[in-house]
Amino acid sequence: MSVRRSRRDFLRGGARYGSAVLGAALAPALAEAADAAGQARPLEVAPWSKTPGEPALWHAYGQPSPFEKNVVRRSRAAVPFAGANSSMTPLQDLHGIITPTGLVFERHHAGIPLIDPAQHRLAVHGLVQRPTLFTMDDLVRLPSVSRIHFLECSGNTGREWKGPGTASLQFSHGLLSCCEWTGVPLAVVLEEVGIDPEGSWILAEGADAAGMTRSIPVSKALDDALLVYAQNGERLRPEHGYPLRLLLPGFEGNMSVKWLRRLKVGRQPFMTREETSKYTDSLPDGTARQFTFQMETKSVITFPAPDHRLKERGFYEISGLAWSGRGRIQRVDVSIDGGRNWSEAHLQEPVLSRALTRFRFPWRWDGGPTVLQSRALDEHGYVQPTGAQLVSARGLESGYHFNGIQSWKVAADGVITNVQV
Ligand SMILES: Nc1nc2c(c(=O)[nH]1)N[C@H]1C(S)=C(S)[C@@H](COP(=O)(O)O)O[C@H]1N2
Numbered sequence: 001m002s003v004r005r006s007r008r009d010f011l012r013g014g015a016r017y018g019s020a021v022l023g024a025a026l027a028p029a030l031a032e033a034a035d036a037a038g039q040a041r042p043l044e045v046a047p048w049s050k051t052p053g054e055p056a057l058w059h060a061y062g063q064p065s066p067f068e069k070n071v072v073r074r075s076r077a078a079v080p081f082a083g084a085n086s087s088m089t090p091l092q093d094l095h096g097i098i099t100p101t102g103l104v105f106e107r108h109h110a111g112i113p114l115i116d117p118a119q120h121r122l123a124v125h126g127l128v129q130r131p132t133l134f135t136m137d138d139l140v141r142l143p144s145v146s147r148i149h150f151l152e153c154s155g156n157t158g159r160e161w162k163g164p165g166t167a168s169l170q171f172s173h174g175l176l177s178c179c180e181w182t183g184v185p186l187a188v189v190l191e192e193v194g195i196d197p198e199g200s201w202i203l204a205e206g207a208d209a210a211g212m213t214r215s216i217p218v219s220k221a222l223d224d225a226l227l228v229y230a231q232n233g234e235r236l237r238p239e240h241g242y243p244l245r246l247l248l249p250g251f252e253g254n255m256s257v258k259w260l261r262r263l264k265v266g267r268q269p270f271m272t273r274e275e276t277s278k279y280t281d282s283l284p285d286g287t288a289r290q291f292t293f294q295m296e297t298k299s300v301i302t303f304p305a306p307d308h309r310l311k312e313r314g315f316y317e318i319s320g321l322a323w324s325g326r327g328r329i330q331r332v333d334v335s336i337d338g339g340r341n342w343s344e345a346h347l348q349e350p351v352l353s354r355a356l357t358r359f360r361f362p363w364r365w366d367g368g369p370t371v372l373q374s375r376a377l378d379e380h381g382y383v384q385p386t387g388a389q390l391v392s393a394r395g396l397e398s399g400y401h402f403n404g405i406q407s408w409k410v411a412a413d414g415v416i417t418n419v420q421v
């Protein structure tokens, strides 16, 4: 049964691009295995096939191949001090939708605290019937769930507001990740403490030296908020909030408070620094948007991108990521001529709500200059705007929440650059 199904899937996969494309791609490799007279000859036996390799437990905690040593997080500047810094995910080297934990971008406002889980406490108080101090053991005993969600800093692509900002996908879009998160639904903990019907906002506070605080609407807390203790199957890493973080799927990354130590239920938003002076969006009329929680629908081509160079003309599979804080991705269109024509890309399963979705599109590069773009549409009918549309609606004073269509220019020499068309 399953064998038959996988064969059918295989055939369908081949039919997607046509066997001529695949045949052409394989032809040079087959030619190499035949000698001048067209005779097949045995494959050479490489040195690594002749003696046993490294033993199991070579690394007690596994490492990537040394040949992949350039696939790493990167920072714009050498990290000058622990206070405020970030590192970016190498999206140009990743496959599928899950970000390996060691490559997940980091954003810290006061460095990474090293917290002993035995000493960590979560206080839940304010408008609740039973104020409670939870240990990690108390929390992990509660009913848990695992869900796949993206996390994006609202400052991601912030440099694209004023024209092509960054000459690299890692640096333009790398404040983005997608992991399987395991934790206790915040709704379960609120049920435990008995939330007052008048409670409509929750202050979340981190235990780092930044004392990161944000106000969370109770509606979100009861909907899909998680108190997370594990990421991609293992306990959180210190840089992502060990031993406990909040995760608010689809909301700006800043609100997913790491090293979570306190939740206070109140009637109004708490007007903390990170939602008054920071994480607001200035508008041309001098006012500012506040509490712009939801990350808008967005997409980007991750191959080919400025971090790559095309060596020869011919077949390539354009591939990229689409995501929406509003829910599921419905469709992604790709343009291979700078936005004159658009065609629907193939969405790879699974297509999950508030998760990265991988799209693929066959392309034959004729060797001439062109511009590649992708445009996402979500399940509510919202279409990813152009940068110009965003600027006409919101002006040029915003640093956050840029979700414009990204254009990559392919030059005749195969060099790819960030452009705006
Ligand atoms: N306590 C605390 N929580 C925090 C931060 C912080 O500096 N301190 N940074 C926030 C920001 S701005 C983002 S984008 C995300 C980044 O999460 P990550 O480092 O796990 O990728 O964490 C958020 N939570």
Ligand SMILES: [Mo]
Pocket (backbone or CB within 6 Å): 107, 152, 153, 154, 155, 253, 254
């Ligand atoms: Mo952020």
